[in-house]
Amino acid sequence: MRVPPVAGFLLVPGRPAWQRTARVVAALVLATNVGYCLSVFLLPRSADGYSTLWEGWVYTTASILPAVLAAIRAVVDRRATAAIWLVTAGVALNCAGNSVYTYYDQNLDPVPFPAWSDAPWLASYVALAAGLIVVAQRNTGHEHRAVRLDGLVIGLAAGAAAVALWFDTILAQTGGLASVVVGLAYPIFDLVFVVVIVAGLAPIGFRPDWSTGALMAGAALFALGDVIYLRQVAADTYRPATVLELTWVVGMVLYGFAPWLPSRRRQRDENPGDGVATVVPAVAAMMALAIVALGVSGLVPELATWLAITAIAAVLVRARITIRELRLANEGFRLARTDDLTGLLNRRGFGEEADRRLAAGTRPPALLMIDLNGFKEVNDSLGHASGDHLLTVVAARLARALPPDAVVARLGGDEFGVVSAGDRVTLKATVEAIQGCLGPPIRLDSTRVRVTASVGVAVSPHDGGTRDELIRAADVAMYEAKRNQLPVAWYSADRDPHTRDRLVLIDELRSAIEERAFTMHFQPSFSVRTGAVVGMEALIRWNHPIRGMVPPDEFIPLAERVGLIPAITRAALELSVQQLAILLAGGHSLGLSVNISALDLVDDDLPAYIAQTLAAVGVPPERLTLEITETALCGDPARAEHTLGALRAGGMRISIDDFGVGYASLSQLLRLPLDELKIDRSFVTAVDRDRKAQAVLGATVELGRTLGLEVVAEGVETEEELAEVTRRGVDVAQGYLLSRPLPGDELARFLASRALVPTNSETS
DSSP: OOOOGGGGGGGOSSOHHHHHHHHHHHHHHHHHHHHHHHHHHHSOOOTTSOOIIIIIIIHHHHHHHHHHHHHHHHHHOTTOOHHHHHHHHHHHHHHHHHHHHHHTGGGSSSOOSSOTTHHHHHHHHHHHHHHHHHHHHHHSOGGGHHHHHHHHHHHHHHHHHHIIIIIHHHHHHOOSHHHHHHHHHHHHHHHHHHHHHHHHHGGGTTOOOHHHHHHHHHHHHHHHHHHHHHHHHHTTOOOSSSHHHHHHHHHHHHHHHGGGSOOOOOOOOSOTTSTHHHHHHHHHHHHHHHHHHHHHTTOSOHHHHHHHHHHHHHHHHHHHHHHHHHHHHHHHHHHHTBOTTTOSBOHHHHHHHHHHHHHHOSSOEEEEEEEEETHHHHHHHHOHHHHHHHHHHHHHHHHHHSOTTOEEEEEETTEEEEEEEOSHHHHHHHHHHHHHHTOSOEEETTEEEOOEEEEEEEETTTSOSSHHHHHHHHHHHHHHHHHTTOSEEEOOGGGOTTOHHHHHHHHHHHHHHHHTOEEEEEEEEEETTTOBEEEEEEEEEEEETTTEEEOHHHHHHHHHHHTOHHHHHHHHHHHHHHHHHHHHHTTOOOEEEEEOOHHHHTOTTHHHHHHHHHHHHTOOGGGEEEEEETGGGTSOHHHHHHHHHHHHHTTOEEEEEEETSSOOOHHHHHHSOOOEEEEOHHHHTTTTTOHHHHHHHHHHHHHHHHHTOEEEEEOOOSHHHHHHHHHTTOSEEESTTTOOOEEHHHHHHHHHHOSBOOOHHHHO
């Protein structure tokens, strides 16, 4: 349950005895003060208004107990601040003054002024004023001097108004040096209260926390009570036991409770010049001017005039500080948006300019990302000083060459950005200006260098609706230009490997791997000599719930970029081996070929995993052929050879897929434990009419025979190609002519209906 702030003092950490004491004292404070306040309205008094019981004992007790309550907090709280101690001292001194007045000064005839009670009372004002000053400093730091001056202006103007309205009678009727000094001390301290209160509240938007609010409300009530009291004394109309007494009673209660209330420090508004914090100082300044004008005419006391003049002086100081702060703020804003080296906008300024143009909406902007080619070589060869000089020259050239509507920025390193109008004509002119200004050589010491740039372009709203989207798109285009050694590239989502759609697709692919949401297709392979189906190659398809059947060329490259290939390999192995087990159980004597990648070859756990997968469904290891590409052997040949050796030792067959298009050397073929060479389809296509293809095919078959390897030709699509690979001595053929890839159930029906295909001798 949330505890109201006014009860927060009951929960201050400390020994239980202190907590119980604080509760008891707090209850007595409320009881005695509420009782006294009710007595003022409900109980009759004597002709002089004084009651020994109520104005003597009850009032004195009511003023003592808040001092005790504040003192308990000061003693219990080890983190007690100077403000708490000062308030405690002020309340205690005020209590002492009340006691002296009640039991001594009140009994004299006439009651003297000044009296002995004035000494502790004035001392209490000093302590309370000091406490208020500490609180005001706590609420605002040194960096808010201008805002504190607002409070000073308001306080001085309010003091001038108070003097003009009330204090003239008081000052006119005080006599004797002591009377003048004491009589002036009270209103002066009250003015201090007003000034400090307003000065402390101004920086926090006149919204104090509970503790500060109670303390300042108590000070305001005391000031109000003193003004009324002094005016009544001067006019000889003061009587005890009136509503006037309540200002001091309630003020003292607030002083006692203030140290116990929550005092979480409130942060100053980001814009203290808004709302009340702007209007109130302005009104106060106008009021001070009015009082000065009245003072010149002799219509207000001289003190009021001087207070108003001081307020106006504070306004002038405030204005000077404000102008200086605005100048510093503008300079800071400029520096925050400017690149130190080149003087162009920096990344922050570039983003703000892009946001401004996007928000305008009149002419859709385009963003261009520029990356210098060869800058690293200049930096490494000639040093960073030369590199910096090169950047300053390039920046100056870009700033001069770009169309007036374009804004250039240095984003960091050798990367620049341009915000331009998004129409094709302007963009073409901007790109030509960029490339043209970089053409002339740049002299760095005694060396002349030429730099070029790769430029990426993204146009709103087609390539992105926000600044971040456009920057990312332009970045992608720039790297595409750099990768392909182009002067400029325009963003295209089709060539972007990092779009949101692809992020979603990656997440969906991870889920598909976990759920094994794939469909395996199998392309049969045939013995060239007999025409019998001797094996099948597993080809994975992704059965996407929305996109339908996704072919591997759409998700395999994506999986390679994010490292999901090993997981997909395992999913394909599990699903394919299960289908092979079904076909073997149906009486079909087949082998299974499954592709594995370079990432699989560096997985030391792969051999054991495949062996367990085969054993789980009862498939002999020699039925499985693992196909690897020549390229897969180039990443880490030593680990690849180790993994292939472990797989071969486990009884599995090893095949080189797409042979002839990779980079495997003959020495690798000698070292690797191979069983099969699979000739790439590029050598099979048109082999019937291309003499070079015929020569490569014949040499590959001869190499396979020499090494004791089975030779497979893939991509056979015509009768002529089949006849030629048969004539060249290929062992196994695979291709659309013989059979397209089939799902598992269709493959079973295909095998049941046809065990043989026509051999080339039968078709000739």
